[in-house]
Amino acid sequence: MYRHLLVPLDDSDRAIETVNKAVNLARTLGARVSFLHVHDHHDAPIDGAAMPSGYAATHHERALALLTKAEAAARALGVPCDSVILEGPRPHEVILDTARKTGCDLIFMAPHSRKGARGEALGSQTVQVLTAGETPVLVSAAQDADVAHPMVDLIRGEHRALAAVLHAWLHLLNNTTPQDSTTVIELMRAMAHYIIKFPLALHRPSEHDYLFFVLRGRTAVVHAELDELERQHERERAMAETLGDEVEHYALGQATLGQLRDAVETYAHFMWEHMGRVEGVVLPAAQRYLSEVDWNEIQATATRPGSFRANAAAQAAYRQLFARIAHLAPP
Incomplete structure (x- = not known):
């Protein structure tokens, strides 16, 4: 029985759907949830242009908003939770390292196909977590964008x-x-x-x-x-x-x-x-x-x-x- 879920979240508009699925699973299992957002500085502009004024602070504010929303949803459903914002050029390594250090026994991730700033599919992080680590990984079913009214x-x-x-x-x-x-x-x-x-x-x-x-x-x-x-x-x-x-x-x-x-x-x-x-x-x-x-x-x-x-x-x-x-x- 899984007792502690690690839920990595990117900054996509549909991240909250991953939150809902993960929290409902945790409630069914009687488990707690740790939300994680990994900031990769390589996602900043790399075309030689100066980094926008306030980029780092703005990114942190957006990540904080995302994790605050995630924690609010978890608490509303009675699921114990915490969250953290970390940095690293290889998000999948940060995810796996966090799972080990915090004792998480299941990583819950979404299959994203959105393109990052470098044209790299963010879903590749899910693939690398699946193949590079020992912690069990559950990949959530993709959400059909046409379902919602x-x-x-x-x-x-x-x-x-x-x-x-x-x-x-x-x-x-x-x-x-x-x-x-x-x-x-x-x-x-x-x-x-x-x-x-x-x-x-x-x-x-x-x-x-x-x-x-x-x-x-x-x-x-x-x-x-x-x-x-x-x-x-x-x-x-x-x-x-x-x-x-x-x-x-x-x-x-x-x-x-x-x-x-x-x-x-x-x-x-x-x-x-x-x-x-x-x-x-x-x-x-x-x-x-x-x-x-x-x-x-x-x-x-x-x-x-x-x-x-x-x-x-x-x-x-x-x-x-x-x-x-x-x-x-x-x-």
Whole structure:
């Protein structure tokens, strides 16, 4: 019987699906999970161009967001977990070494075909772990991208949009000095405005008013999780409004750059956990228990006349604001 799973995660959009499968397996086995992200510096630009400003810090923030989401999903399902970010030019060696040092008795991996910066299939790391080590390896079945209803992709897209703004803000804060111009403050005001208004107009209704409502009527297995997520929605709004206040305090010299950075990091960590619970627990449950009719009803309600999604002018304004913000994040 396996007691300790090591789950390596790359930074692909579908990593959370690996998390869900691994955590459910661990729960069935009564095992614990260690999540691992290996950063290979060779994945940085190698064409002779200078490394983007803040690349290392931004990569670490993205990895931290991924692992925070993974841990949140595991805790929501009652599975003990921990996580670590490591570095190495040969990720498969880091994975095998970590399994040995931490006493993991099973490595759970996904078969990826996405291409890395050097054109190397990331799936080759799975092959090398399979062939080079002694620890048993379980390769998860590939996820069919066409299975999910468009509403699932829409919710995931909203998460990516909000995450992009938060990464851009953290990048800006990590590359800002107190002497920078008022242009930086205006950009941060735009970010705060987006974070306050976007979840209220799109993200929160998609989850709370549409998906959660229908899912409650189909199964009780995630009622406790939905209760917690709805409480988080209330805290999310208050925390977002506090961010707006912190930007103004900083603009008036009533708060330091460090205090503002702490506030943004606190909110970002809160949102990573929220997204992890939704993507790692609720969406998989919804895909299991909701019918095509249910999903179509959710989508029809979300796009009904008079809703925000049906307001072309409002949608265009948000896209313009997002475009202004998102370009700040380095590739």
